[in-house]
Amino acid sequence: MVEVLGRIVLEVRECRLTQQGGGFWMVLRIIPLVNDLVPLPENRREPVVGNFVKLHEEGHQKLHHATLRNTLKVLLLLLALGWIVFVTFQFACPLWEAFLWLHVVAIPGRMLFHGFCWNQEYEADTYAFRQLEKKIAKNALRELTACEIPHTKLFALIYREHPTAALRQKKLHLK
Numbered sequence: 001m002v003e004v005l006g007r008i009v010l011e012v013r014e015c016r017l018t019q020q021g022g023g024f025w026m027v028l029r030i031i032p033l034v035n036d037l038v039p040l041p042e043n044r045r046e047p048v049v050g051n052f053v054k055l056h057e058e059g060h061q062k063l064h065h066a067t068l069r070n071t072l073k074v075l076l077l078l079l080a081l082g083w084i085v086f087v088t089f090q091f092a093c094p095l096w097e098a099f100l101w102l103h104v105v106a107i108p109g110r111m112l113f114h115g116f117c118w119n120q121e122y123e124a125d126t127y128a129f130r131q132l133e134k135k136i137a138k139n140a141l142r143e144l145t146a147c148e149i150p151h152t153k154l155f156a157l158i159y160r161e162h163p164t165a166a167l168r169q170k171k172l173h174l175k
């Protein structure tokens with residue numbers, strides 16, 4: 001119940017700060033467990049792929065980001081599985097209750113994981129930025145921002161593996 005209230009407050013805050021309506025997905029995001037599966041659409045339209053985006057992807061490759069990210073994902077998944085087994089056997093907890101607790105514990109866990117992913121995105125941005133003229137990077141991020149559905153930092157940290165383009169601009173001091 002606390003979670004539902006918290007999520008409603010979060011959605012209202014988001015609507016006010018970004019001046020957008022929530023719609024159908026917003027309702028689904030409020031329901032516990034269901035909200036673990038609801039996707040968050042990121043773009044209004046597909047951005048043009050330019051040099052900055054290409055170099056950003058190259059940065060991910062060079063820095064072995066995918067491997068690191070996937071390893072962490074597997075570890076977290078094992079941790080979750082361990083949790084389910086532990087709670088069901090050790091405390092004779094019904095399975096649904098174990099899942100519900102896992103869902104609650106996973107909320108801050110997810111935010112930490114997203115923070116880790118965000119850091120990788122910033123690193124890839126820095127990699128691309130070093131090889132380009134400032135103006136090109138600036139234009140690329142401006143384009144990404146224009147294509148993106150705007151979100152606040154808190155909202156994005158809870159729901160997204162990518163920082164918003166606006167945050168990335170700030171990080172590179174392009175704003």
Ligand SMILES: [Zn+2]
Nearest residue numbers: 056060121124
């Ligand atoms: Zn990236």
